[in-house]
Amino acid sequence: MASRLTERAQEVAKEDFDHAKVLINDAARSGSYLYPIKGIFYFISHPDLWKPLRSKLLPYLGLYSGVLGSLFFLTYLPQLAVMAFVSGPFAVVTTALLILNESATITTIISRNYLLQDAILDTFDGTLVAKNSTQVVAEGRELKARGDSIQRLGKALKRPFSRFSVKELVRYVMYLPLNFIPVxxxxxxxxxxxxxxxxxxxxxxxxxxxxxxxxxxxWLKDHKGSYTSFGTVATLLEMVPVASILFSFTNTVGAALWAADIEAKESEMAGGTAPGLREAAKKAE
Known part of the structure; x- marks a missing residue:
């Protein structure tokens, strides 16, 4: 019985290792984990993309301060009592860090679904315009002939960002206790x-x-490693207290840069190739 369990455990471990290796290879080939970093530098070097962020900065800081103050007031002592069992004398520091993480995450969830929704949308579309992917953007909003990448954005004809997701909140609450396990x-x-x-x-x-x-x-299933690596780097950046709003926008820029590169590769592949042959080539890969 024990030998069977051992063999089964080894099989599961091997399957998980092989799966993880595939995801890591996918992420490494795509370089997706670099796009959040590229987004920072691109954002800094293109002041026209700062406009959506500037318009929401003060309301965001007010929201963040309210969430952070509420969490420290209501949850610091209960969480400190739990962390004392796993972190010992370091519980005071680890509990504070945990609350900073919680406040940044909760603020991000709320702000992205309400406060920052339009600004994030403009930043994504504006970055695509800056990268000359205007044909793609024109499928979802009106574009003006003149101005910088933000000034050219007209009325949005399609809005993909959904409002507050109960599933997202439930998933966050489910995973939150993992933070009580050190490292x-x-x-x-x-x-x-x-x-x-x-x-x-x-x-x-x-x-x-x-x-x-x-x-x-x-598409997401076929590129799970790439999107997980991008999301992990983006999450780490957005966990930084106060600066999380800045990284929300630079991560959006990074995602748009990635989309522009995907679009450019797709256009290159499409050159002189019939749609049916392209589909056949994709299936053969």
């Missing part, structure tokens, strides 16, 4: 959040392309 639990929490974050980074791009849900799901 390993926090890493697992970040990876789970990264996978969820990654699945949503190209919602706008998929909508502009007119992809149906089955095609979106297949």
């Amino acid at each position: 390993v639990g926090t890493v697992a929490f970040i990876l789970f959040r990264g996978r969820s974050r990654g699945d949503a980074v190209h919602d706008r791009y998929f909508q502009l392309k007119g992809w149906a849900p089955p095609r979106r799901s297949k």
Whole structure:
């Protein structure tokens, strides 16, 4: 009996290792984990993309301060009591860090679904315009002939970003206790959040392309490693207290840069190739 369990455990471990290796190879080939970093530098070097952020900065800081103050007042002592069992004398520091993480995450969830929704949309579309992907953007909004990448954005004809997701909140609450496990639990929490974050980074791009849900799901499944690695880096950046709003916008820029590169590769592949042959080539890969 014991030998069977050991063999079964080894098989499961091997399957998980092989699966993880595939995901890592996918992420490494795509370089997706670099796009959040590229987004920072691109954002800094293109002041026209700062406009949506500037318009929401003060309301966001007010929201963040309210969430942070409420969590410290209501949850610090209860969480300190729990952390004392796993962190010992370091519980005071680890509890404070945990609350900073919680406040940044909760603020991000709320702000992205309400306060920052239009600004994030403009930043994504504006970055695509700056990267000369105007044909894609034109599928979802009116574009003006003159101005910088933000000034050219007209009325949005399609809005992909959904309002507050109960599922997202439930998933966050489910994974939150992992932070009570030192190191390993926090890493697992970040990876789970990264996978969820990654699945949503190209919602706008998929909508502009007119992809149906089955095609979106297949694309995300085929590139799970790439999107998980992007989402993990993005999550780490957005966990930084106060600066999380800045990284929300730079991550959006990074996602748009990635989408622009995907679009450019697709255009190169499409040159002189019939749609039917392209589909056959994709299936053969």
